[in-house]
Amino acid sequence: MLSFPFNSSTAVMYWNRAAGQKAGIAEAPATWEQVAEAARKMKAAGHACPIAMDFDSWALFEQFAAIHNVPVATRANGYGGLDAEYVFNQGVIKKHFNNLLDWYKEGLVQIRTPQSGKDGIASFAAGECAMAFGSIASHSTIRRTAAEGLDWTPVMVPVYEGTQRINSRVGGASLWTLKGRPEGEYKAAAAFFAFLATPESEEYWSTITGYIPVTAAGRRGWSRTASTRSPRMRAARWRCRA
Numbered sequence: 001m002l003s004f005p006f007n008s009s010t011a012v013m014y015w016n017r018a019a020g021q022k023a024g025i026a027e028a029p030a031t032w033e034q035v036a037e038a039a040r041k042m043k044a045a046g047h048a049c050p051i052a053m054d055f056d057s058w059a060l061f062e063q064f065a066a067i068h069n070v071p072v073a074t075r076a077n078g079y080g081g082l083d084a085e086y087v088f089n090q091g092v093i094k095k096h097f098n099n100l101l102d103w104y105k106e107g108l109v110q111i112r113t114p115q116s117g118k119d120g121i122a123s124f125a126a127g128e129c130a131m132a133f134g135s136i137a138s139h140s141t142i143r144r145t146a147a148e149g150l151d152w153t154p155v156m157v158p159v160y161e162g163t164q165r166i167n168s169r170v171g172g173a174s175l176w177t178l179k180g181r182p183e184g185e186y187k188a189a190a191a192f193f194a195f196l197a198t199p200e201s202e203e204y205w206s207t208i209t210g211y212i213p214v215t216a217a218g219r220r221g222w223s224r225t226a227s228t229r230s231p232r233m234r235a236a237r238w239r240c241r242a
Contacts, residue, residue: 003174004193007211009135010168011059011157014121014142018151019047019130028155032099035131035158039108042130052112052120052129053100058171059133059157060100061093066169067159068092092160125150133157135171140210172211 015028023041039050053060065072070092075084088094103109112123112132124132127147139154146152159165175196177189195201202218205211213219 003176004196005214006173006175006196007137007205007209008170008172008214009137009211010170011063011133012136012139012154013157014124014132014134014138014152015155016124016127016130016150016152018149019045019127023047028153029158030156031161032096032158033161036099036103036108039103039131040106043108047130049110049112049123049129050131051103051109052123052132053104053109054111054113054120056120056134059135060096061088063157063168064096065093067157067165067167068163069166092163096160124152135210136212137210140208143210172214 013028017028019042020026020028020038023038023045025038025041029035029038035051042050062072065088071077072088072093073084073086075081078084100109104111110123110129112118112120112129118126118128120129120132121134121138121141122145123129125142125145125147127150136154142152156165157168175193177186177193196205197215199215199217199220202213202215206213206218
């Protein structure tokens with residue numbers, strides 16, 4: 001079971017700096033307690049949608065559990081055996097889900113999904129919602145579709161106060177070559193993989209998509225690309241790397 005790693009990603013919070021400054025908030029929230037406080041200030045300042053929320057379990061459940069260092073299930077999150085049991089209905093995950101529900105009832109959270117007409121990332125890019133959660137790969141989408149003058153940046157997903165943050169889990173994609181094909185097809189697949197592995201290909205892919213390169217050479221090219229952008233965009237790209 002081997003594959004060719006192609007791109008990587010992690011979850012981030014997207015932050016509307018202008019909306020924060022209008023509400024008297026100088027920096028993006030680093031904790032969920034600060035998120036709630038910022039949302040209340042934004043709502044009081046007239047921002048109808050402080051937080052855009054969808055039902056993406058990756059950013060708000062799996063990555064949340066990872067950075068808080070709490071299990072989703074027993075038996076090493078299921079890797080240790082088929083007799084694993086879910087345990088996310090307790091502790092900080094249960095607290096978080098209840099908080100999200102309370103903030104929704106309070107009007108701090110709006111549900112934004114494609115079925116409702118516009119998802120959380122699109123709502124953020126339009127300037128409608130001041131905070132949204134998703135993949136760093138959405139960075140490119142926001143950059144291409146952002147409302148004119150939108151002052152925004154990606155930041156790390158918040159943690160609850162008193163938490164010793166650990167690393168999030170990598171997402172992304174891999175390419176697979178299956179057995180049982182003619183030799184010529186394998187030569188073509190090898191050439192294609194070699195092409196994708198060049199720093200230039202990784203730089204191009206990461207620039208147009210927002211995904212993080214999987215090799216050090218690709219990241220160096222990505223950094224050079226970031227350095228040629230505007231100061232605001234350059235800051236956003238470097239924060240992505242952090």
